[in-house]
Amino acid sequence: METFSLHVRTIPIRHAPSQAPCPTCRQPGRRKAIHSRRVRTIVYKQVVFLDLTYGEYRARCGCCTTFRTTPPDVEPRALYDNKVRQAVLDRILDGGMSIERVITHFTVPWGATPESPRGLKSRARERRP
Numbered sequence: 001m002e003t004f005s006l007h008v009r010t011i012p013i014r015h016a017p018s019q020a021p022c023p024t025c026r027q028p029g030r031r032k033a034i035h036s037r038r039v040r041t042i043v044y045k046q047v048v049f050l051d052l053t054y055g056e057y058r059a060r061c062g063c064c065t066t067f068r069t070t071p072p073d074v075e076p077r078a079l080y081d082n083k084v085r086q087a088v089l090d091r092i093l094d095g096g097m098s099i100e101r102v103i104t105h106f107t108v109p110w111g112a113t114p115e116s117p118r119g120l121k122s123r124a125r126e127r128r129p
C-alpha cells in the first residue's frame with residue numbers, strides 16, 4: 001500500500017477594508033472590528049486552509065446594526081469554501097454517490113470521522129465557554 005504525507009498549507013486572504021457597503025442597500029459603513037477564521041478549501045493531494053481576515057462594520061442605514069464582509073468564494077459563517085461545496089454537490093448529483101459515501105469520501109482523508117462529518121465541529125465546541 002502506498003503511503004504519502006499530506007502537505008498542509010495555509011493561504012492568507014485579507015478582506016477587511018476600512019469601509020464596506022451594506023449588503024442590502026450598498027451604503028458604506030465603517031469598520032469596527034477585524035475577525036479571522038480558517039476555511040477549508042480543496043486542492044488535489046493537499047490539505048489547504050484559507051486563513052480569512054474579514055471586517056465587521058457598523059451600518060449607517062436602518063437595514064441592520066452591523067454586517068461583515070466575506071470574500072466572493074466563501075459564504076458567510078461557512079467552514080468550507082464554495083469549491084468544496086460544489087465538489088460535494090457534483091459527487092451527489094453528477095457522480096450518483098450516496099450521501100453516506102460522500103460523507104466518508106470527504107471526511108476520512110481529511111482527518112475527521114464519519115460520525116462527525118464537519119471535522120471542525122470539535123474545534124468549534126472547544127471555543128465555547
Ligand SMILES: [Zn+2]
Nearest residue numbers: 022025061063
Ligand atoms: Zn443598508
